[in-house]
Amino acid sequence: MNTSSSPPRRMRHAATLADVGREAGVSAMAASAVLNGARTSARISEEARQRILAAAERLRYRPNATARALAEGRMNTIGVATTLSRNELNQYFLEVFNGVIEAAAEEGQNTTVYALPDWRDGAKRIPAICDGRIDGLILLAPLLDREAAQHLPEHTPLVSIHANCELPGVTNLESEEESGAHAAVKQMLSLGHQRILHVGGPIESLGAARRVTGYRRAHAELGIKPAADHVIHGDFTVESGRRTLEHWLRRHAGEPLPQALFAGSDAIALGCLETLRARGLRVPDDISLMGFDDTLLARSAHLATVRQPLRELGHRAVRMLVWRIDAKWRGSNDIAPTSIVLPTELVPGATLAPPRTTPLTIA
Amino acid sequence: MNTSSSPPRRMRHAATLADVGREAGVSAMAASAVLNGARTSARISEEARQRILAAAERLRYRPNATARALAEGRMNTIGVATTLSRNELNQYFLEVFNGVIEAAAEEGQNTTVYALPDWRDGAKRIPAICDGRIDGLILLAPLLDREAAQHLPEHTPLVSIHANCELPGVTNLESEEESGAHAAVKQMLSLGHQRILHVGGPIESLGAARRVTGYRRAHAELGIKPAADHVIHGDFTVESGRRTLEHWLRRHAGEPLPQALFAGSDAIALGCLETLRARGLRVPDDISLMGFDDTLLARSAHLATVRQPLRELGHRAVRMLVWRIDAKWRGSNDIAPTSIVLPTELVPGATLAPPRTTPLTIA
């Protein structure tokens, strides 16, 4: 019996179920059953029901999600962990994240975001992230090595998008990057381009590697062997695209200008565009350009690109994750897929044209 | 005493403090003091400390954030509520959000995102959002009327960014939009443009209204009276910019083409750019263009624009919010500012030039 002789430790935020019950002359659990749909065995009489509702209204009762989470062992919140560079905003993130939020809302889940400084140190923080505030976690484009993968938390359902290596027990979502890159490069080759420079993403990213593979395969199919120095790596940002290309051009001054550029991401493509513009080179008249991802950047720059269904990946990741959370909760042993792969497609743009008839030299 | 004769209701997620205490031969609260820094009055002997640490390691103890939140009455999580259109991604959101996440991480707060379908209905959901999962909430660009403002929750600290009206008890963060718009339009007028079309944001947005005010003031200072139909409203998206301008041009076919366009956002400017391009008009040779916000879109389109310190607004909002949460928690009565205003600045771009010597007619 709550004698309530001692003063409350803190200011009360709102009325509790016990308050409502007292006000309505019923038990807290009757109030719980009516207000929060707790599936207690018994039903409440219509009369009591009305009294409870009225009392809740009068007391401005608001359910306390933490208390419920503690009792139920479930928070109805999912997490998204990713790295967000301080210097440059990430379109890729925005697109995927939008999909995540949409789907999460549909599934009745909240979404909390964890911005890791980087994956090297960030990976260690993942177990700490899974501290009961979230029921499951989406790893967005994680760059983990096998060793780090061992330290992933075991009791929290995990899903990854564009993981760079197989993560034990984690369902990975991705798209057909290799064939997307292949199609892109093939298209450029069909236009007549022979020397295509690939300005790719980080070497440790599986997606970046697959784009290189697609690039190579498209060449190989035509019996063309791209020069070894025509594949370069940076990271996926505008700034990296700008600098990486500029450096490459400096190192190759006096040599013939590549006829086309295949960038590892739209952001990289945009950086390349800036470098080319700064050098007075016209796209696509002097040099063709393609990106990868089909983010809003591609649209704003009228960039030909390869579409990855980023938002859809976000949707699927959430559904998969919620399915796994539910499965765990029910104690089900349904087996989860290791990976889900969605198709990519070519997106036309204004940055693609046949090669110049008169080759240019790098200034 | 936990006789633990009954089986656990659910699978245990992890070891608890009680488990650790038992393993180390101390009480749960000793473990709590050592592992979670609970400021219990007493100190623990070094020897006990080591045993507890070892036991925690052995049992792979992970603190449970919900339990702690329930006990402490604080979740260390802040919320961000905004509308996210299904059709089009929002650069503005991304920039502010990045700032929010950064600052939240620095303050040791998690960030959870609430995507409302729209502010009309969404406003009603705000009290439900404040259900104990978050300690405070940032309203991002809320479009609320006075009536809706009355229903904001009272017990949760609230901060808004770019609110469209004064919200009681809510600190609003914004930037000098009026003077930013004024400077932008003045710059265009100085270049010699006389007829400047303003393609603005939603009429109910205070920010949009302020940009119109700046536009008018710049004209008034030069004794120019812009035509009434040279200020049009849409929403802040690319698509809206594209369509709004297209419609306007159709309605004004045969009349002289405006010499310059001042868009209410970078997204709108981008949409305008698409419409102009589609009509074969060159920017800035045939018509000048300025945006507003300085998002990544402006960079990718080489757009002259007005910089709002969006990321900084995110930072400040978080700090302000955390300050208010702390104040409430301490029971302090420190008074919070009603509003915080940050400066804007002009950003040059490639979309600005003097007017054509030979005026064009709208096709």
Added chain:
DNA sequence: CTGAAAGCGCTAACAA
């Protein structure tokens, strides 16, 4: 220096 006990607000099992 350490432990026992109460309670945060809610849900679920078990009696009545």
Added chain:
DNA sequence: TTGTTAGCGCTTTCAG
């Protein structure tokens, strides 16, 4: 149909 009781895992007050 309803009430009682016992937790969920943690923190804190108060005795030892």
